[in-house]
Amino acid sequence: MTIHAVHxxxxxxxxxxxxxxxxxxxxGNLLFIAGATASPxxxxxxxxxxxHVLPHDMREQTRLALANIKMVLDARGLTWRHVVKLTKYVTDMRDMDEMYAVLTEHFGDWRPAGTLVAVNNLSAPGARVELDMIAAIPTDHPSPRSPGGGA
Structure with missing residues (x-):
């Protein structure tokens, strides 16, 4: 499998x-990762x-949301480099630079395709950012062994 940005x-x-x-x-397959906030x-x-007692700091909320998503990626043996699409929901567009700074800490020089949307509210009071992602899974990647699998 090859993944590369188109510029x-x-x-x-x-x-x-x-x-x-x-x-x-x-x-091989796609992994659709549900939206994650700073909530557990x-x-x-x-x-x-x-x-759902959340820090006010946008950077910390972004780090916590990414930690939740990393749990999902780790469960499938994937890395940030497998993420091909990232949708970012923020409650204030003025926070996007702080959010992007934290995303760069995690993704390094990899930039998945992305969409940024400003919304009125998120699922938990005080949540300022929610992230959802799509990851590409290589054909030769091992099958999941976690409970609650497929249909």
Whole structure:
């Protein structure tokens, strides 16, 4: 499997926090990762307020959301480099630079295709960022061994 960014203007790629497109060739499967906030990945429903006490800092909220997603990637033996699409939901567009700084800490020089959307509210009071992702799984990648699998 090969994954590479598609840049119509490669000389300007380093100025972008995301790729305009990502091409995946020889792919096996896709992993759709549900939106994650700074709240614990596993929490009760209906929500219990004590489980959703979130830091106000955008960088810390982004780190916690990414930690939740990393648990999913780790469960499948994948890395940030396998992520081909990233949707970012923020409650204030003025926070995007801080969010992108943390994304760069995790993704390094890899920039998946991305969409940024400003929303009024997220699932937990005080949540300022939610991230969802799509990862490409190589054809020769081992099958999942976790409970709750397939249909």
């Amino acid at each position: 119509p203007r490669p000389e300007e790629a380093e100025d972008m926090p995301y790729a305009p497109a990502v091409e995946v060739s020889g792919m 990945l596993y929490h009760r429903h209906p929500h219990v307020a004590e489980e």
